[in-house]
Amino acid sequence: MCGSCCIKICTSTVRQHLGSAGVGHGALALGILLGWSSLAIPELLKKSDTLGKISPIEASWISNISLLGALCAVLPIGLMVDRFGRRITILISSFPILIGWILMSIGNSVGILCFGRFLAGISGGAFSVIIPLYVTEIAETRLRGAMGYSFTQQLCAGAMIV
Numbered sequence: 001m002c003g004s005c006c007i008k009i010c011t012s013t014v015r016q017h018l019g020s021a022g023v024g025h026g027a028l029a030l031g032i033l034l035g036w037s038s039l040a041i042p043e044l045l046k047k048s049d050t051l052g053k054i055s056p057i058e059a060s061w062i063s064n065i066s067l068l069g070a071l072c073a074v075l076p077i078g079l080m081v082d083r084f085g086r087r088i089t090i091l092i093s094s095f096p097i098l099i100g101w102i103l104m105s106i107g108n109s110v111g112i113l114c115f116g117r118f119l120a121g122i123s124g125g126a127f128s129v130i131i132p133l134y135v136t137e138i139a140e141t142r143l144r145g146a147m148g149y150s151f152t153q154q155l156c157a158g159a160m161i162v
Contacts, residue, residue, distance in 0.1 A: 013143065020135045020147045023090055024154040026127040029097055031158020033120050036104075037063040039162055050108045058110045065114045069096075069121025070128065077126045086134040093130060097123035 041063055047053045054062070073093075080089045096119040103116030132151050139147040 012140070016139050016143055016147065019138050020150050023131050023134055024150050026090065026094065026097075026123070026131055027151045027154035028158040029120075030124040030127050031155040031160075032162055033066055033097070033100075033117070033124055033158075034155075035159035035162035051110060051113070054110055062110065062113055062117060066117040066121030066124060069118040070125030073122040073125030074129060077129050080126075081130060081133065086130060086137065089126070090130050090134065093123050093126035095123075096120065096126075 041059045044051060044054050044062065045056070045059055077089065077093070080092065084092065100116040100118070100120030100123070103112055103119065107113040107116055128151075132148065135147050135150060136144055
């Protein structure tokens with residue numbers, strides 16, 4: 001194999017891995033969102049400075065409402081992908097999780113906390129559809145298997161770093 005061919009292949013491989021890692025941050029953020037409640041709920045069930053003591057029902061809503069947001073996002077995201085393309089849809093889908101985390105960090109009521117987690121869940125549902133689709137489309141056939149697991153890997157890493 002000539003030197004210039006090797007450089008082209010290496011450059012192509014690096015670009016594909018960088019693209020996969022770039023969008024993989026959405027999966028990392030989703031993992032953090034899902035893992036957050038395992039640490040936060042026990043603290044919220046105790047007396048909290050900002051929220052007071054929450055009930056077990058409120059804790060259940062806080063913990064699970066992000067999944068409702070994800071469910072609401074899955075169907076419309078397919079239409080957005082077709083209309084705007086994969087990269088633009090990924091960028092658009094990043095805003096709800098950003099706003100959600102802001103609300104979760106400044107929230108002083110259960111309602112604001114739930115709304116923030118719902119918004120973040122919308123991004124999570126969108127990322128669950130778009131990121132694997134995008135990664136498999138940018139990856140060459142020889143790299144598709146290795147890059148296809150990156151979503152799950154980033155998701156688990158996010159849940160573990162919480």
